[in-house]
Amino acid sequence: MKKIIAAITAFLVLATSCGTQNLLGGTNNGSSSGGGLGDILSGVLGVLTSQNTLSGLLNLVIGSVKLDERELYGTWSYAAPACAFTSENLLAKAGGAVAAENVNEKLLTAYSQVGINSNNTTLTFTEDGRFSGKIDGLPLSGTYTYDQSNCAVKMQVLGGLLNLTSYVTRSKNGIGLTFESKKLLSLLQTVAKLSGNSTLETIGDLSTKFDGIRVGFDLKK
DSSP: OOEEEEEEEEHHHHHHOOOOOOOSSBBBBOOOSOHHHHHHHHHHHHHTTSSSSSHHHTTTTTTTTOOOOOGGOOEEEEEEEEESSSHHHHHHHHHOOOOOOOOHHHHHHHHHHHHHTTTOOOOEEOSSSSSEEETTEEEEEEEEETTTTTTHHHHEEETTEEEEEEEEESSSEEEEEEEEEHHHHOOOOOOOHTTTOOOOOHHHHHHHSSSSSSEEEEEEO
């Protein structure tokens, strides 16, 4: 997070000292009527985060906010697409929340193709290390372990026949549960075939264009 703040600060100093075109358009020659530092700062933050706070960016980085396992317990329902970054460097390089919004828009298209909604996509985590739920109505159940050091939930489905690793982040709705894009694509393609939908390509595109980004679901209780 410090690297993100430092990058923003350096950019602001450059933008306000050169007297050239500012981020919001027009010129900045030091006049009181032009876009000053406050306007530029507002513009930069508005681009970087849809939550309008730098703390919102922190929630997009896996492991930056350590969730306790007890925060997983209960039944969660799909609320929206979700994505997360594997490092602060990648978050800054990708463009922060701008990249996240781009990814989420693509995910929304894919989820709409499958028909995912809050009624047919749920997950329940219990204190005894078991989970159950459904993705687009397809039932899933098994056991899980949680590694708080990297916020990873390792899920074993059907006695270990299928292993999935997801990553937990905090979100405005509750929690974000994200996967490697290829893993999620494989899961959704299985769901799509069972439901008679065509093969999904959107998430596959994300795996090549956004290396280091995890994709999944924003969940709420």
